[in-house]
Amino acid sequence: xxxxxxxxxxxxxxxxxxxxxxxxxxxxxxxxxxxxxxxxxxxxxxxxxxxxxxxxxxxxxxxxxxxxxxxxxxxxxxxxxxxxxxxxxxxxxxxxxxxxxxxxxxxxxxxxxxxxxxxxxxxxxxxxxxxxxxxxxxxxxxxxxxxxxxxxxxxxxxxxxxxxxxxxxxxxxxxxxxxxxxxxxxxxxxxxxxxxxxxxxxxxxxxxxxxxxxxxxxxxxxxxxxxxxxxxxxxxxxxxxxxxxxxxxxxxxxxxxxxxxxxxxxxxxxxxxxxxxxxxxxxxxxxxxxxxxxxxxxxxxxxxxxxxxxxxxxxxxxxxxxxxxxxxxxxxxxxxxxxxxxxxxxxxxxxxxxxxxxxxxxxxxxxxxxxxxxxxxxxxxxxxxxxxxxxxxxxxxxxxxxxxxxxxxxxxxxxxxxx
Numbered sequence: 001x002x003x004x005x006x007x008x009x010x011x012x013x014x015x016x017x018x019x020x021x022x023x024x025x026x027x028x029x030x031x032x033x034x035x036x037x038x039x040x041x042x043x044x045x046x047x048x049x050x051x052x053x054x055x056x057x058x059x060x061x062x063x064x065x066x067x068x069x070x071x072x073x074x075x076x077x078x079x080x081x082x083x084x085x086x087x088x089x090x091x092x093x094x095x096x097x098x099x100x101x102x103x104x105x106x107x108x109x110x111x112x113x114x115x116x117x118x119x120x121x122x123x124x125x126x127x128x129x130x131x132x133x134x135x136x137x138x139x140x141x142x143x144x145x146x147x148x149x150x151x152x153x154x155x156x157x158x159x160x161x162x163x164x165x166x167x168x169x170x171x172x173x174x175x176x177x178x179x180x181x182x183x184x185x186x187x188x189x190x191x192x193x194x195x196x197x198x199x200x201x202x203x204x205x206x207x208x209x210x211x212x213x214x215x216x217x218x219x220x221x222x223x224x225x226x227x228x229x230x231x232x233x234x235x236x237x238x239x240x241x242x243x244x245x246x247x248x249x250x251x252x253x254x255x256x257x258x259x260x261x262x263x264x265x266x267x268x269x270x271x272x273x274x275x276x277x278x279x280x281x282x283x284x285x286x287x288x289x290x291x292x293x294x295x296x297x298x299x300x301x302x303x304x305x306x307x308x309x310x311x312x313x314x315x316x317x318x319x320x321x322x323x324x325x326x327x328x329x330x331x332x333x334x335x336x337x338x339x340x341x342x343x344x345x346x347x348x349x350x351x352x353x354x355x356x357x358x359x360x361x362x363x364x365x366x367x368x369x370x371x372x373x374x375x376x377x378x379x380x381x382x383x384x385x386x387x388x389x390x391x392x393x394x395x396x397x398x399x400x401x402x403x404x405x406x407x408x409x410x411x412x413x414x415x416x417x418x419x
Contacts, residue, residue: 026283026300028310029292031060033134033151033280034192034218034259038113039074040065040136043082044265045091047099047119052265052275054129059287062134063116064149069135069156070116078102078109087266095122130287136192137176141168144199147192150176152289154183166204173211186293190214190257193223198231202360206241206249213296214238216256216303216413219277219404221270223261226405230349232360235393235413239368240360242416243338246388253389253416255296258303268402277404278305283312299415306401306410307331307394318382319417321392325377330397333379335372337390337416342366389416 036042037049046063053061063070078084088111092100099122101112120131134151139159146168150157157175162168169191176189190213194200205214216234217225227233232240238256245251258278268274281302284295295301302309308324323331343364348356371390372381381390392414400408 024285026285026295028281028283029059029287030279030281031058031062031292032260032262032275032278033062033064033190033257034136034149034215034261035061035063035275036065036136036261036263037063037070038076038083039063039070040068042263042265044087045083045113046070046116047095047114047122048091049262049265049275050119050123050129050131051094054123056276058279059128060130060132060282060292062132062149062151064134064136064151066136066138067156067159069133069153070113072115074113074115075103075105075110076113078111083111127287130289130292132289132292137172137189139168139172140199141165143197145197146172146199147196148172148176149190149192150179150187151190152185152187152293153179154185154187155179165200166207169200169204169208169211173208177210186290188213188293188297192259193218193220193261194237195224195227195231195234196220196222198224198359201358202232202237202240202244205237205254206244206251209251211254212252213255213257215259215261217258217278217305217404217411218261219259219275220261220263220273221404222273230357230359236368237360238391239336239338240363242389242391243342243367246418247338247340247342248344253299253418255299255301255415256303256391256413258305258413270403270406274402276402277400278303280304281309299417302412302414304410304412305404305408306398307396307412309394309412309414312414314417318380319390319392320380321378321394321414323377323379323394326396326398330375331377331379331394333374333392333394334370335379335381335390335392336368337371337387338367338369339371340386340388342388383419385419387419389418391416 037046076083137148139146160171162171173189180187262275264272282295283300284291310324311322343366346361346363394412396410398410
């Protein structure tokens with residue numbers, strides 16, 4: 001395992017690459033890295049889902065079915081409520097009888113689910129739309145659901161299990177990295193919705209080796225992005241693990257993704273897991289898995305629920321952002337980080353009986369402070385030299401369409417930069 005981790009530390013630099021050569025300037029590509037279809041627990045056909053994203057300006061999409069890749073032969077009964085009735089009728093109307101394969105077995109009508117190798121030929125376009133093979137490794141420890149996406153993987157990694165939450169995560173991450181080393185194909189794992197089922201604490205996540213990504217925002221209504229009175233929000237978890245990984249554990253920073261985790265494509269409402277809630281904007285030279293993954297691993301991307309950035313750049317000692325503002329919408333940017341010499345004090349959270357809860361500890365307010373804040377479309381921050389890292393959260397006054405929760409406004413998160 002150690003050789004794999006050493007390889008990944010070499011491949012994954014700690015600082016975002018925020019500059020590009022003039023020969024082949026990179027551009028921004030919009031993509032979702034967490035998507036489900038009828039191949040697992042989604043409620044529409046993968047072609048219909050991919051077409052939805054493509055028609056709305058996404059350039060790349062990863063289907064992440066639970067513990068499987070969309071390959072081989074699979075037939076779905078049209079009596080199945082998820083794929084039959086009006087769902088099937090819309091599929092047949094959009095793609096036509098020459099594409100949609102049907103049969104009858106024991107008087108029961110069935111439709112063939114197309115594998116990725118087939119439906120990608122109908123939807124992919126050079127420099128416009130890319131489908132990336134992926135899977136959601138769906139594991140657990142006791143009652144804690146532990147889900148890890150593996151993007152651009154070649155073969156399914158079965159759930160590895162383990163003796164505790166950290167061990168389960170580490171075994172699965174290492175299995176993906178070993179496949180990468182063995183095949184030579186760029187691929188990466190990312191930790192899904194740590195607050196789902198209150199499964200993963202900051203103390204567990206911060207110690208994970210070889211992993212560089214987790215979901216700071218997930219559009220599924222049950223994943224608890226914002227925590228509660230006794231559970232840290234995902235942004236708070238991010239600042240805790242960044243501080244400890246950089247200052248104490250000697251591990252590289254982790255990057256925050258925004259994803260849909262979409263399952264429901266017909267009824268759009270807050271309680272549903274709909275598409276279009278969270279995505280990443282990746283600055284890469286070409287629309288290929290290799291180029292997208294390289295940019296992600298370099299930290300040259302941002303996560304968003306609607307706010308658009310046209311530039312993220314470090315000029316000498318200053319981090320500069322530019323927001324593509326909308327008329328009548330206001331923007332507040334907070335530059336967040338932890339300074340060296342921070343108070344390391346933290347304590348477990350206990351219930352009324354004094355029993356220690358398996359939740360993220362309560363940490364000093366020195367962790368993840370607002371270093372500076374500004375209004376307007378061109379915020380900047382000048383490093384003082386005592387920051388461990390700096391990241392930015394941008395929040396707009398614009399109400400989010402089909403929000404994750406009532407009252408949500410559009411936001412974006414840049415990746416941590418080390419001074």
